[in-house]
Amino acid sequence: WITLGTSALALFLIILGISAVHGGHTPAASGIETINPEHVRDDARFKEPGLVKSKSSDHDYDLYFVASAFMYEPGEVEIPVGSTVKVHVTSPDVVHGFQVVGTNINMMAEPGLISTYEMTFDETGEHLILCNEYCGVGHADMTSKLIIV
Ligand code: CUA
Incomplete structure (x- = not known):
């Protein structure tokens, strides 16, 4: 046997x-797009991550996040209501989670990969972002926030 x-x-x-x-x-x-985790900060999109307006439309945005031990950057983002946002997230160190509470966004932030998800925010309000992959001693403090205004 x-x-x-x-x-x-x-x-x-x-x-x-x-x-x-x-x-x-x-x-x-x-x-899925790859990125060298040791050079995340050398990539123009992730050097100062945040909300970037599309050149072609007033309602479309790209939103870049770096998830690292033990914080998200940016720590808070304001998004105009009605926007369609393509979220891009990567990690320079270990695997993190990227869950936006109250939405369908629930991705892994993996070193070497850029995870993406597109969604439209039709209602004003706040959405907590939290890490749901255990990543170390600061895991529980790893949060950010989307504020739809
Ligand atoms: Cu990052 Cu848990």
């Missing part, structure tokens, strides 16, 4: 490995 169990495990791992490498089942192969 041990031989059978071990063989089955080996088979599954081989299938998983082949699928990941040749099937394109990796985040980068799925079209």
Whole structure:
């Protein structure tokens, strides 16, 4: 039985490995943008992260966040109500969470990847952003806020 169990495990791992490498089942192969975590701050978008208005529309924005131990930058963002915002988040150190309470935004901020999610904010109010991936001693204090005005 041990031989059978071990063989089955080996088979599954081989299938998983082949699928990941040749099937394109990796985040980068799925079209998620990559970034060198050691050079996040050298990237113009994440040097001073925050809200950037689209050149083509008055209602479209990009919003850049850096999640690092143990804070988000920016620590608070004001968004005009009715805006469609594409949120981009990355981490220069370890895996963090990026949950915007009361919305559908709930991403992981992973070193090496830029996670994105687009949504329209139709109502005024405040949304707490919190880290829901345990990242170290300051995990519980890691918050930011979206203020829809
Ligand atoms: Cu960052 Cu938990």
